[in-house]
Amino acid sequence: MEKAASLPIEQVYDDLNTSSEGLSSQEAKLRLKKYGFNKLSEKRQLPFIRKFLRHLKDLFGILLLVAAVLSYISGSPELALIILGVVFVNIFVSMFQESRAEKAMTTLKNWMPEYAKVMRDGELSKISVSEIVPGDVVLLEEGDRVPADARLIEAFDLWTNNVPLTGESEPQPRVAEATKVVEKAYLYSPNLVFMSTSVAKGQGKAVVYTTGMNTQFGRIASLTQTIQEEDSPLQKEIALTAKYDFFIAVVVGIAFFIASYITTGGIVGTSIFFMIGVMVCCVPEGLQVTVSSALAINVLKMVRQNVLVKRLSAVQTLGSVTVICTDKTGTITKGEMTANKLWVKDRVIEVSGLGYMPVGDFTINGQPLRTGEIKSLDKLLEIAALCNGAKLEPPSDRNRNWSVIGDPTDGALLVAALKYGQIIEELANEKPTIDILPFSFERKRMSTIHKLNGDIAVYTKGAPRNVLDLCNRILVDGKEEPLTQENLDWIEQRIHEFANEGLRVIAAAYKTIPNAQYSKEDAEKDLVFVGLAGMRDPPRTEVKDAVDRARQAGIKTVIITGDYGPTAQAIAQEVGIVEKECCQVIRGVDLEDISDQAIVDEVKKGNVIFARVSPEQKLRIVKVIKQNGEVVAVTGDGANDAPSLKEADIGVAMGASGTDVAREAADIVLLNDSFASIVKAVESGRAIYENIRKFIVYVFAHNWAELVPFVLYALLGFPLPLLVVQVLAIDLAIEVIPSLALSREPPEAGIMQEPPRSIKERLFTGKVFGRSLYIGLIIAAGAMIGCLNAWAAGGWHFGMPVPINWQFGVTGVTPDPVYLKGVTMMFAGIVVAQSGDVIACRTSKQSVFRTSLAKNKWIIWGIIAQLSILAVLIYVPLMQQVFGTIGLGWMDWLYLIALAVVVIIAEEARKLVVRRFFTKKGEDLVKHDHTEL
Incomplete structure (x- = not known):
């Protein structure tokens, strides 16, 4: 195509062995066999079963599947079915929440017109676009979409809209005469037209040079296909947590199987059942569902900020963004001359x-x-x-x-x-x-x-x-x-x-x-x-403040545009993206002579604009910035932006002015097209990440509390204080709503005055582990005391043999009410204590009493829901039969409420120690309340 721009029209005909009369039908058929149909190839989509199996390989799921198999082998088919149900619920929720519309190729195809006007056998004919071949002469009129890459041979006041390909914001004039092409910039040659662009006005004729995947648009499609999507940081964190959890669960499960086997005198069935309980306690079954649901809830909140999130895990990535690569027209500016x-x-x-x-x-x-x-x-x-x-x-x-x-x-x-x-x-x-x-x-x-x-x-x-x-x-x-x-x-x-x-x-x-x-x-x-x-095209009024907020948050803003450098520079200076004295404008034609390191150096300086860039050049810039360790958000509105949007850590498409192609390739869509909405999305991403940490502490606290009863059962040989089915009830039902309430905590003051969180920073750190263990052991101790006290009141003492009716689920045997009372106190103790924990987890260093519940009323509703579900499970007869519970008296409830208060006081004591001895002098705890401790 590059040489076609500089050839006289007669040489164009000779080069393609055609004429102004077009091709004969016979010759067109031969060329169709040689070059293939003029259409874009499609990337094969994974069938449903493959997607299902991919989610099934999740380590949390594998661990629960092992537990289900062991339950069945040990003679507990009902428990096996319950655990299998948990596995399938997790899989289907993950598939639903994480499913991303992989329709970029389909939408790219829809940009193709169905029919075109072509000279065949010396006459004007209307044929299917897919049958166009190199050498065809096509007629272009106002409103037509160009069906292939071609060289103009006639042009009458012809203007084309090149936004989908080059990003140029205004229609460009086209001519038929030969022109001298600037090296590597033939996309801007005035006598060439390209697939996917459209005729804004006028008419002309053109000779087709390339079709299908060989066109510029086809190259974009190919780039879109070949880019491999990486897991988001949140997905990687959950996967890493699953690996650690899997290892711990297997090691601890096997160790306590051996311990149980020894203490029970070689009873395999009992030991297997115990190992199942330990493994289930080690798995936060509700974590993935809670994370996905929390992200979904916050996504709905972000819609009110004009940000539509397509891929839930992208929310967390937003909080780590260090560079925003933005277009100019319609994002920084209003898109209205x-x-x-x-x-x-x-x-x-x-x-x-x-x-x-x-x-x-x-x-x-x-x-x-x-x-x-x-x-x-x-x-x-x-x-x-x-x-x-x-x-x-x-x-x-x-x-x-x-x-x-x-x-x-x-x-x-x-x-x-x-x-x-x-x-x-x-x-x-x-x-x-x-x-x-x-x-x-x-x-x-x-x-x-x-x-x-x-x-x-x-x-x-x-x-x-x-x-x-x-x-x-x-x-x-x-x-x-x-x-x-x-x-x-x-x-x-x-x-x-x-x-x-x-x-x-x-x-x-x-x-x-x-x-x-x-x-x-x-x-x-x-x-x-x-x-x-x-x-x-004036800048949006809100952009200057947004650019300043991004800079305070340690985020660089870089303009990458198809427009002219001086125009982009003037707008960038006005909104504060660059400074006039030291701004560097790099044109697309100059990029081939610039090394990757030079690009990185200019971006680090934070005073660079990339102008008149092609889709491949934009993709290269994004790749280079990513390879330098930056977390990159890229905006785009045209089909030409699709590869860069998919390559970016966060692809941001325009909702109002963007093409379907860009919207399908992106992770989030700006409903109002404004740069300011990106900055708001980053703030939300940071807040959501911190809130996820809060409910991870909350979730793992009760996992520790659930594990302790099984450990004591194995080591001390007394009745099992907590049932596996109760563990599943806590993890998958009772604790989900309070966890989601924690995810709705508003952004804390000063969150956008801090640098971006490192993408390598662990979600589940040693400090998070220690805090959850500290709370979990307090809850376990309090609940265990309530359980043992109930058993002691019924006549049980240490060293006493465990009667068969002091077990739950044995066929033909009715459990002793005294045993059920202790089990219920253990179960309810964990749940009620977690009501105190959800309040305590709202802050990390700052006293919770300095944070009004009015800022997040969902915490109150979460506690009400938590206690309501608990009441149903221990007072409704049918639920008592399923979950091994019995009704509690008012004195029992007073004890449980006191336990919740103890948890809050213990956490307040920890925070006081942190503030006194582990906080840097002068640190403002009100403004900088992190959740890593």
């Missing part, structure tokens, strides 16, 4: 209002300007209104905001005219258009010809210097004067000032001549220069 400065001789007029809403004020030095006060301004905006091909659309059900159909620059000029009070319909009737000299790449201007009371009016707008070359007069206060060198110097100075402000500058000119003197060839000669319009 606005004319905000006008110039006529000796006057700069500022125009208020943003976007396409036709409401705004005109001022000079802050003073309001009345319509008609400056005659030259009247003429400037009359030209803006009539020399225009755009249409303004009011808000509707389809689009909530004012929008423009057509070229955004024309749209900005049209809106400026409407703000000034121009009535477009009246102007069009008074001065009807009789001819148009369209914009072209070479001319860089547009002219419209109008009837005017027997005369002809020519209105011209375009690139300032191109328009100035046609002028010999200037309009000053409504009067025409010679265009002197002094006037030219004033105009050049103003053009330079506007450009330095990041404005796109358009010049306007006109002339009026008698009808008899008009000729199309001389229409644009001897024009009268009127003025300048400076316009830009």
Whole structure:
């Protein structure tokens, strides 16, 4: 394709062995066999059973499967079924919560038009896009999507929308003539068109060079397919925790099987049953379900912040983001071109209002300007209104905001005219258009010809210097004067000032001549220069503050755009992403000569912009930054961004302006397209990670408390104080709701003044382990005392043989109520003590009494739900039969409540010690309350 741009049209035909008449049907069939169908290949999707088996390999699941098998072997099929049920619930919840819509390839295919207009056998035919082959001549008209990569051979006012491929925010003019291509930048060649781009206006013909996966779009599809998705840090942490837990459970289970075998005198069945209990106690069965559910709950909260999370594990990754690679158009900016400065001789007029809403004020030095006060301004905006091909659309059900159909620059000029009070319909009737000299790449201007009371009016707008070359007069206060060198110097100075402000500058000119003197060839000669319009796509008002917050949080922001460097630099400076004095703009054409290390060095400096980059170059930049150890979030809205979105640690697609391809490839979608929403998402990610740590301490605390009764049973030989089915009830039902309540703790003050958490930082650290063990042993001791006291009150003492009715689940044997009372006290003791633990776990160092429950009322509801489920399990007769419980008296409840208070007091004592002896002097505990201790 690169050489095609520089070839004359006849050589293009020779190169492809075709002609302006296209291919014959016979030749097309032969080429179809040679090159294949013009379509994108699909990546094979895993069948449901493969996905199921992949989740089944989870170590938590394997451990529980082993426990289920051992339960069945030892004669407890009911327990085996319960454990199997737990395994399958975990698998299906994980599959549901973690399922990511792998539809990027399908959506890429949907960008392809179904039919195209092609010359076959010398006649215009309509054929399936999939049958297009190299050498075909295709007809392109307004609204068409380009079906393959091709070289233009005819172009009539042809403009293409290249956003899906290059990221250019505005339609680009196309020509048929041979052009010199800048090395490695042929994507921007004006005589080439590419699959997935569309015709904004005009028409043309093109000869197809490449089809299917050989096109530029196909290369993007190939990149999207080959990128391997890595597990998120949270997934890796859960997997690592599972490995440790699996090892501990197996070792401890085997050790206590041996101990039980010895203490029971070689009873294998009892020893196996005991080993099952130990293994089940070591597995936090509800952890994965709780983590997934907590993430899902917080995802719903994030929707209210205009952030839609597609992959739950991405929430945690957000908290570790160190670099945000963002596009400019529509993310940093509003995505709406606005004319905000006008110039006529000796006057700069500022125009208020943003976007396409036709409401705004005109001022000079802050003073309001009345319509008609400056005659030259009247003429400037009359030209803006009539020399225009755009249409303004009011808000509707389809689009909530004012929008423009057509070229955004024309749209900005049209809106400026409407703000000034121009009535477009009246102007069009008074001065009807009789001819148009369209914009072209070479001319860089547009002219419209109008009837005017027997005369002809020519209105011209375009690139300032191109328009100035046609002028010999200037309009000053409504009067025409010679265009002197002094006037030219004033105009050049103003053009330079506007450009330095990041404005796109358009010049306007006109002339009026008698009808008899008009000729199309001389229409644009001897024009009268009127003025300048400076316009830009303004930055979103909230972005500057968001960039500052990101910087305070230790996050670098890097712009990677398909737009021009000066425009991107001006916007980046305005919102504070870069500093003017030391900003480095690296163009796509220069990237091939820049090493990976040089890219890393520039990003580290935090003062770089990448402009005019291709999809492959953007992907390379993202890979290089990741390989340097950064956690990268990448924004994108076009199909060209799909590979980078998938490669990034966090892919961020635009919801309003983004393509389906980008949305499907991303991890999160910004519903309002704003950069500020990314920063809010990072804050939420940090808070969620800390909250996950809080409920991990909470969950593992009761795991330790559950393990202790089985250890005492094996070592001391007294009745089993806690049943396996009760352990499962605690882990999978009773403790889930309080855990989820902890996940709703609001972000703590100062969380965005801290540097990003290291991606290597462990979720389950030694300090988290120690804290959960400390709480768990206190709960176990208190619950065990309640159990032994109940048994002692019923006549049991140490050394007493264990009767057969002091067991649960033995066929044909009714358990002794005294035994059930002790078991229930153990079971209820763990649950009620955890009510105190959930309150204590809200903070790590700071006293919990300094944190109002009103900030998280879900804690209260979680405790109510926890105790309500417990009451059902110990008072409902059917539940008593299933879970081996019996009703408790009010004195028992007083003891249990006291145990919960003891847990809170013990944790307060630990926090006091931490504050007194293990906190750096001067540390603000209120603002920096971490959960690692």
